[in-house]
Amino acid sequence: MELITVTRDTRGVATLSLARAEKHNALSAQMMGELEAAARALAEDDSVRVVVLAAEGPTFCAGADLGWMREQFGMDGETRKAESRRIATALEALVALPQPLIGRVQGNAFGGGVGLVAVCDVSIGAQGLKMAFTETRLGLIPANIGPYVVARMGAVRAREVFMNARVFGAEEAVRLNLLTRAVPAEALEAAVEAEVAPYLACAPFAVRDAKALLNALAGGVTPQQVDFAIDGLAARWETEEAQAGIAAFFDKRKAPWA
Template sequence: MMYETLKLETDARGVATLTLAREEKHNAMSAQMIAELTQAAAALAADDAVRVVVLTGAGKSFCAGGDLGWMQAQRDMDGPTRSAEAGKLATMLGALNTLPKPLIGRVQGNAFGGGVGMASVCDVAIGVDTLKMGFTETRLGIIPATIGPYVLARMGEGRARRVFMSARLFDAAEAVDLGLLARAVPADALDAAIEAEVVPYLSCAPGAVAAAKQLARDLGPRIDAQVVDHTIAALADRWETEEAAEGIGAFFDKRKAAWVTG
């Protein structure tokens, strides 16, 4: 299968590398990328030759969140259409979160908003020690809703509340402390750190790995259709507010939103 926003390569060991390939856009998620990630997750799940999947980004950024054009298009949609778009993002995140293969995040650069969600659906994420992360949605008058179940499952509510609402950027060391990253390493040590996560799986029974991952998901925080639908509705409701109109408008107008006092 050919992708325009992704690159997918599998080596002789069965290690697939799925790369977000919109380097010029800091790998921001467009509607096309979301659709292609959903397709890629299904293809990887069905491919018995794939033992491990590494998720990474091309260029300096891992994933900058939502693409500006996608955001602008959502601003102009009606409520039901906007909910459907949020549903597509939720479906993609769910497909990666439940991928029946180990999913290792190679976070080679900054991750904001939905990019932090992408790191959170990985079974383990390792990042470079120079990166920044942040849940930047509330600056725009919206909320990190669709990614919420995955980042809360990764971080726990107490740690999430330190950064989930403030849009504050934080560094790699704090991302480790928050549980978003397992480790932060220098850029020249990142590939070796990822390889150290990959290799043990090549001695494991693939079916047992998939079953163990499913069991962990069954025993972990509930992320079912009801939870996902709640996040979609919460995001759709926020888009209808005056704050969202002001925040998104200010962003595209390159001005401060009305609530900014600092």
């Protein structure tokens, strides 16, 4: 793998890292494919007891890769849907991990990056980071990540930030239920370790069964919800508004409504 790294320690803790720091860990087609493959491989590894989702560099994830977005400009609707599904399947693979998934969010997360934070069982963020659902500024909607972030945040909290692209900080992300805790950047490593350590004192397969039970009792994101979101984004791409907004973004000028 080129854009994702996986390391394991002797305790059975695996760290799954976004490794495209020079591009602010923006989600390209290749990166999303590697992320899905890595998650599915970890799910099959009985020696792994806890997974930490992390990222290299100062940014956790800037959202969708601009080159990938530009390519979608010229696609037909069905091809665009197939491309759109890449992030949904990557998120689904992370949600399906039988092991606890701990997010180590060291920097900014926008768009799809917020989706990655949302699928973790626990997410610890560094104070000073920024988050936003930026899609509506472009005339798009946060569709593919939508089922997962609404499941995490709840509809009432999501209404505060899901539609307006407002930037919010780590402390507000805690209140919105995206982050579990916000800590000083220098304390992030210790805070993540504090989340990991208790699991290592528990029976590993009892932890897996407890997570499966919790997920079943809580109800999860359904395939129908994912399909509905993908169809909604595909329809939005076809609008004049979205075409104008994305063109303005690439041309580095204000969108018509700004």
